[in-house]
Amino acid sequence: MKIMYAATSEQENYIHYLLNYFYTDVFPYYFDDEQIRQFEEWGILSLNDGHVAYNGTMKEAFQIISALQSLITVIEYIGEHGECDQYEWLFVRNQNILARHGITFPFRAKQFAHKRAMPCSVYVPAASQWVM
Template identity: 40%
Template sequence: MKVLFASTKEQEEKINELVNYFYSDIFPYYYEDEEIAEFKSIGVLKIEKHHFEKIGTLKDAYQVIASLQTIIVILEEKIHKKMNKRYEELFNHNVQILNKFTIPFPFFYTQFNSNQKISTESFSIYKSAANEMLI
């Protein structure tokens, strides 16, 4: 007998939170607003109910969470400095994990070019606010 533990609602929320982080804190440093809007329209990182059905166990959910977090860390570091070949291999491995769960992430490591990145001071409708004031 084998006992499996189903993924939790909190894990699903964390996955959605990481996807939102891509759109608000990663993509704006590499792509223009029009390109990011196109990513949304074609369903990049769009996770629907059937994805969560495929991510059925705790192990699966943790794999997806870890893959998203790893890709985020690599791309955040790539904003500030040149990365070596090992990071590209790690990036590709984690993209393969997302593909295994049919989560659309149709990018190659080289598409996140730090030489062509958008200025950190630029404005984007997708970027998180640097500060918020409640009125």
């Protein structure tokens, strides 16, 4: 018999926050709105891939959170510095961790080497609640 601990609701919420963070704070700097919309349709960074399921265990939640945080850090570094060779292995390692849990992230580190300074996207959160 093996005892499994379920992920807490805070961990689940944080996973969803990080997945959403990619769409609102990472992708708009590298892809246009049409491409991002396609990513949503394809189920990129979705927990419901269908092939391999995320079972909701605490261990899986920690692995997913760590992988997402690592990818965000690597992408932000690559976007600022433009060099990706030394972190390619870390990028791929975390990509594989996500794939084991059914989360698709089909990108290469080189795709994040050229960051836009000011993205104009519907995916970027509004700076305030007021709309003009």
